[in-house]
Amino acid sequence: MDKKLSLLVDLYELTMAQGYFIYRKDALATFDLFVRQLPANRSYLVAAGLRDILSYIKNLKFNPEDTGYLRSREIFSEDFLNYLAGFKFGGDIWAMPEGTVFFADEPVVRVTAPLIQAQIIESFLLNTVNLQSMIASKASRVVWAAKGRKVFDFSLRRTHGAEAAVKVSRSSYMCGCAGTSTVLAGKLYGIPVVGTMAHSFVMSFKQELDSFLAYATTFPKRTILLVDTYNTRKGIENAVTIGLYLKEKKYRLQGIRLDSGDIVYWSKIARKMLDRAGLGYVEIVASGNLDEFKIRDLLKRGACLDSFGVGTNMGTSIDAPSLDVIYKISEITDEEGNFLPTMKLSSRKVTYPGRKQVFRIQDRKGSFVKDILALEKEKIKGKPLLVKVIDKGRVVYKDPPLESIRGFVRAGLNNFPEQLKNINSRYKYPVVISPGLAKLRKDVSGQLKKRQ
Amino acid sequence: MDKKLSLLVDLYELTMAQGYFIYRKDALATFDLFVRQLPANRSYLVAAGLRDILSYIKNLKFNPEDTGYLRSREIFSEDFLNYLAGFKFGGDIWAMPEGTVFFADEPVVRVTAPLIQAQIIESFLLNTVNLQSMIASKASRVVWAAKGRKVFDFSLRRTHGAEAAVKVSRSSYMCGCAGTSTVLAGKLYGIPVVGTMAHSFVMSFKQELDSFLAYATTFPKRTILLVDTYNTRKGIENAVTIGLYLKEKKYRLQGIRLDSGDIVYWSKIARKMLDRAGLGYVEIVASGNLDEFKIRDLLKRGACLDSFGVGTNMGTSIDAPSLDVIYKISEITDEEGNFLPTMKLSSRKVTYPGRKQVFRIQDRKGSFVKDILALEKEKIKGKPLLVKVIDKGRVVYKDPPLESIRGFVRAGLNNFPEQLKNINSRYKYPVVISPGLAKLRKDVSGQLKKRQ
Numbered sequence: 048m049d050k051k052l053s054l055l056v057d058l059y060e061l062t063m064a065q066g067y068f069i070y071r072k073d074a075l076a077t078f079d080l081f082v083r084q085l086p087a088n089r090s091y092l093v094a095a096g097l098r099d100i101l102s103y104i105k106n107l108k109f110n111p112e113d114t115g116y117l118r119s120r121e122i123f124s125e126d127f128l129n130y131l132a133g134f135k136f137g138g139d140i141w142a143m144p145e146g147t148v149f150f151a152d153e154p155v156v157r158v159t160a161p162l163i164q165a166q167i168i169e170s171f172l173l174n175t176v177n178l179q180s181m182i183a184s185k186a187s188r189v190v191w192a193a194k195g196r197k198v199f200d201f202s203l204r205r206t207h208g209a210e211a212a213v214k215v216s217r218s219s220y221m222c223g224c225a226g227t228s229t230v231l232a233g234k235l236y237g238i239p240v241v242g243t244m245a246h247s248f249v250m251s252f253k254q255e256l257d258s259f260l261a262y263a264t265t266f267p268k269r270t271i272l273l274v275d276t277y278n279t280r281k282g283i284e285n286a287v288t289i290g291l292y293l294k295e296k297k298y299r300l301q302g303i304r305l306d307s308g309d310i311v312y313w314s315k316i317a318r319k320m321l322d323r324a325g326l327g328y329v330e331i332v333a334s335g336n337l338d339e340f341k342i343r344d345l346l347k348r349g350a351c352l353d354s355f356g357v358g359t360n361m362g363t364s365i366d367a368p369s370l371d372v373i374y375k376i377s378e379i380t381d382e383e384g385n386f387l388p389t390m391k392l393s394s395r396k397v398t399y400p401g402r403k404q405v406f407r408i409q410d411r412k413g414s415f416v417k418d419i420l421a422l423e424k425e426k427i428k429g430k431p432l433l434v435k436v437i438d439k440g441r442v443v444y445k446d447p448p449l450e451s452i453r454g455f456v457r458a459g460l461n462n463f464p465e466q467l468k469n470i471n472s473r474y475k476y477p478v479v480i481s482p483g484l485a486k487l488r489k490d491v492s493g494q495l496k497k498r499q
Numbered sequence: 500m501d502k503k504l505s506l507l508v509d510l511y512e513l514t515m516a517q518g519y520f521i522y523r524k525d526a527l528a529t530f531d532l533f534v535r536q537l538p539a540n541r542s543y544l545v546a547a548g549l550r551d552i553l554s555y556i557k558n559l560k561f562n563p564e565d566t567g568y569l570r571s572r573e574i575f576s577e578d579f580l581n582y583l584a585g586f587k588f589g590g591d592i593w594a595m596p597e598g599t600v601f602f603a604d605e606p607v608v609r610v611t612a613p614l615i616q617a618q619i620i621e622s623f624l625l626n627t628v629n630l631q632s633m634i635a636s637k638a639s640r641v642v643w644a645a646k647g648r649k650v651f652d653f654s655l656r657r658t659h660g661a662e663a664a665v666k667v668s669r670s671s672y673m674c675g676c677a678g679t680s681t682v683l684a685g686k687l688y689g690i691p692v693v694g695t696m697a698h699s700f701v702m703s704f705k706q707e708l709d710s711f712l713a714y715a716t717t718f719p720k721r722t723i724l725l726v727d728t729y730n731t732r733k734g735i736e737n738a739v740t741i742g743l744y745l746k747e748k749k750y751r752l753q754g755i756r757l758d759s760g761d762i763v764y765w766s767k768i769a770r771k772m773l774d775r776a777g778l779g780y781v782e783i784v785a786s787g788n789l790d791e792f793k794i795r796d797l798l799k800r801g802a803c804l805d806s807f808g809v810g811t812n813m814g815t816s817i818d819a820p821s822l823d824v825i826y827k828i829s830e831i832t833d834e835e836g837n838f839l840p841t842m843k844l845s846s847r848k849v850t851y852p853g854r855k856q857v858f859r860i861q862d863r864k865g866s867f868v869k870d871i872l873a874l875e876k877e878k879i880k881g882k883p884l885l886v887k888v889i890d891k892g893r894v895v896y897k898d899p900p901l902e903s904i905r906g907f908v909r910a911g912l913n914n915f916p917e918q919l920k921n922i923n924s925r926y927k928y929p930v931v932i933s934p935g936l937a938k939l940r941k942d943v944s945g946q947l948k949k950r951q
């Protein structure tokens with residue numbers, strides 16, 4: 048997919064690029080990609096999307112079909128189209144590794160490159176970090192609420208398209224989901240694929256019990272029976288019958304699924320009926336419009352559940368279906384090639400100037416206590432979160448396997464205070480501006496106001 | 500993209516398919532794809548996605564790589580994998596043409612096919628109709644609120660991935676947007692592409708005026724200047740300077756853009772300053788977190804605006820980032836091959852049985868007054884909304900050009916009562932159940948309850 052995405056760009060990136068091509072051809076610039084404000088229900092975000100960014104940068108070129116289309120718009124000069132035909136990204140990119148917890152104002156990606164190039168990649172970078180970090184962050188909350196119970200991604204039918212579906216599977220698996228129902232994501236990313244049955248399967252047989260039996264004999268090792276098509280109590284009874292039938296054949300019924308009605312009530316009934324029949328190992332799966340809040344409430348009210356199938360609400364990050372990601376210039380070279388810090392001054396949208404780094408500070412026990420947003424060259428005792436991933440256009444970062452990223456997310460979250468992870472938390476993790484950056488901001492702001 | 504989407508399927512569709520393959524191989528069934536409930540801020544929806552469904556069905560096959568992956572899961576029998584290797588959709592599909600206004604409970608797509616086949620296509624159909632109809636519906640409201648002023652899709656950076664970006668451009672253009680900033684969508688669908696400039700462009704020059712001049716000399720026929728980077732009043736003054744400069748050269752400054760601050764206030768100021776300078780033709784574009792409600796409020800408060808760049812809120816359908824689309828079996832053949840109507844009974848999720856059609860009823864003036872959800876065979880005087888698009892696996896529907904669909908949406912909406920389109924409307928357009936369908940539902944519900 049990434050190989051055909053050179054035109055996945057806002058037109059203005061290209062028109063601005065032509066302007067730079069004429070007037071600021073040799074300028075270099077640094078851009079920060081960051082989130083201006085966390086959404087209402089998020090006290091932290093989890094970085095994701097770097098894998099796709101690296102692949103995009105590696106493959107980015109404008110083929111004759113692309114430049115042909117652009118030529119047909121009658122906007123661009125032949126000189127500039129020739130430049131595009133030979134385009135190759137040659138700058139540096141620093142980024143937080145996938146799975147890094149981050150906060151507002153912290154650059155997740157930092158690009159230093161010829162101004163034209165840094166501008167052209169903006170739309171793709173924003174789009175990619177937005178989707179994947181948004182889903183990773185939501186999934187992290189859902190997994191947290193499930194308190195060690197398994198969470199599965201069931202969102203394919205409601206994600207924003209096919210690409211979003213597989214990215215949702217990947218980002219949510221990264222943040223602790225146990226698998227996905229989306230087969231393509233399993234194939235692309237090696238994620239465990241899971242599934243139960245739909246109401247239509249039950250309805251395709253004369254009797255519910257017939258449908259259960261048909262499924263159990265087809266998949267004796269992995270049957271999860273959906274028990275709420277007609278009458279939930281009868282459905283559970285039928286599941287018990289199948290559980291005993293499989294037991295006789297030396298198989299274990301894997302589970303039952305509750306998708307409607309009073310899940311707390313029915314899960315308790317089902318647990319009792321299954322246990323009494325000697326089917327204590329049969330798991331109970333809940334689904335149907337779940338999110339982190341509903342999962343927490345179900346567990347609080349004593350629901351007997353082993354796992355959750357979570358669809359729409361996680362797959363669309365329904366309470367925050369976008370992040371306030373932006374991409375802002377922070378320094379640019381003058382005619383002599385010296386980098387000069389710059390910033391945006393417009394009302395309520397002020398940015399931080401200069402080439403920056405984020406330092407994460409730990410206490411003696413290893414717990415994270417604060418982040419410091421500083422100038423790169425400042426000496427701060429803390430772990431720098433941005434690492435170099437592209438050096439003069441060449442990928443220098445080895446993408447870790449998804450399983451490692453998964454472990455990294457878990458370990459990272461463990462080091463943050465509990466209240467950060469509480470899904471109701473309004474806790475604000477401290478992100479402190481370094482003295483050097485604070486001073487630079489004041490100076491640059493003053494200079495810019497004077498100059499204009 | 501469509502050619503590689505056979506595994507874009509929930510695992511359970513395939514496990515159920517294997518169950519059918521053994522136990523109900525010859526069964527035929529009908530499924531309805533419909534929206535159970537309209538989201539809170541929607542009094543109507545606009546159908547979209549059929550184009551991609553037709554292309555998916557035409558190209559749907561499981562190649563050796565797909566079946567190889569499935570084999571590696573150790574779930575499926577060789578017999579079934581062989582069946583998949585030879586899979587070809589051979590059923591009938593009826594659908595509402597793209598751009599049709601529809602309501603809750605009305606089938607947008609109706610599939611009658613071998614049970615296995617109808618099941619396997621479920622996930623893709625839901626995913627496709629969900630995204631595209633959701634965006635079409637949102638865009639329709641935004642366009643309505645703009646009262647004839649132009650609306651542009653600026654959402655690329657916040658859509659859920661690359662595919663969503665181009666689908667958003669297409670669906671929103673279908674519903675009256677005037678263009679998109681997403682270049683790839685322009686290339687794929689022939690949609691007008693538009694763009695202005697970003698703050699980074701202004702910040703890349705020593706003085707704002709330098710940046711304006713650079714842009715205007717590069718694109719003298721299509722310059723829209725962003726005036727709020729440092730100081731909005733000064734920005735407008737600089738834009739006037741450029742407008743006069745271009746005028747001298749016999750060009751017209753196309754517009755200015757306001758992206759922050761008090762848009763009503765600054766648009767009035769800008770209009771006055773431009774008019775006084777003899778630049779009455781220079782348009783004023785607003786952007787920055789707009790949606791239908793903000794656009795209505797800006798216009799109500801007298802903002803002097805000619806067009807709107809709408810991004811995140813439209814591109815994610817932020818107040819309703821999913822539709823309650825479902826795909827439910829409504830009839831299935833018995834052993835003798837006779838279709839028997841069926842339905843789901845679970846609490847609050849009851850469905851309508853039988854093969855259905857939606858009839859739209861007009862009064863003498865041509866205005867739409869109600870829809871009737873009926874059995875297909877009932878004789879109802881009204882326009883049937885579902886048309887046959889696939890006959891025994893063959894596409895029999897000619898996809899209209901996007902421009903025609905655009906006209907069809909506009910004409911369709913014109914025939915609905917005004918209060919339906921009011922963005923604050925809680926108006927419920929009447930969707931009536933036909934006597935035949937009401938009776939069938941009662942009968943089938945009784946039979947099913949007795950049988951289980």
